[in-house]
Amino acid sequence: MFSRRSIMALSLSLALAGFAGAPARAESSDSAEALIRSLGAEGITLLNNAALPQQQREDQFRQILEKGFDLDTISRLSLGRFWRQATDAQKSDYRTLFEDYIVKSYAARFGQYTGETLNVDGTSTGDDGDSYVKSLISRPNEQPVRVVWRVRKNDTGYRIIDVSVEGVSMMQSQREEFASVIQNNSGQIGALLDQLKSRTAQIK
Numbered sequence: 001m002f003s004r005r006s007i008m009a010l011s012l013s014l015a016l017a018g019f020a021g022a023p024a025r026a027e028s029s030d031s032a033e034a035l036i037r038s039l040g041a042e043g044i045t046l047l048n049n050a051a052l053p054q055q056q057r058e059d060q061f062r063q064i065l066e067k068g069f070d071l072d073t074i075s076r077l078s079l080g081r082f083w084r085q086a087t088d089a090q091k092s093d094y095r096t097l098f099e100d101y102i103v104k105s106y107a108a109r110f111g112q113y114t115g116e117t118l119n120v121d122g123t124s125t126g127d128d129g130d131s132y133v134k135s136l137i138s139r140p141n142e143q144p145v146r147v148v149w150r151v152r153k154n155d156t157g158y159r160i161i162d163v164s165v166e167g168v169s170m171m172q173s174q175r176e177e178f179a180s181v182i183q184n185n186s187g188q189i190g191a192l193l194d195q196l197k198s199r200t201a202q203i204k
Contacts, residue, residue: 032131032151033123035158039068058107062099065106070152070159071099077161078174082182086189094189097196104203126150130161 052060065071075098076083086094120135133149150162162171178192185191 032133036133061107062103070161073161080175101200104200108203
């Protein structure tokens, strides 16, 4: 079993919740900040619709995920050095299982929305050329949470490739988690695939 909750699931569900109170601001639709705000506008609809059946919630969230995230890059980097060791069949199975696992993890946490608000407060460009969109989430009776979205522009536009919550990278955390599973099973990538299947099936 995985030793930690998925940082990826926690960060995005929390961040999308925060967009409920994010103030609107005029800006170019072709920017990293615009992507983050657009995803939030769509995500809050799911967060506020408690009556939506779980399957529809997951289907709609999958659409948001595929629209805003570079899942090919995220899944590949999350597997780290083991990506090169995987067969083509394993890579294909892993990519499908990875997306299903993330969708289930996110959608299951959307019911935890409790009135968080998010403010985007600037973007910087890293040495890697990626955009880092900074945001702060305020929570009722809790300390605010800093979330930074790493956004990369590719042939299809801007796409998120990582989310950091209070300095903790979801991609790095996922990579460490997956590596631990594989290493604890004699380096067998198939063990990770089996765990992803099992974990996804257990999420309600």
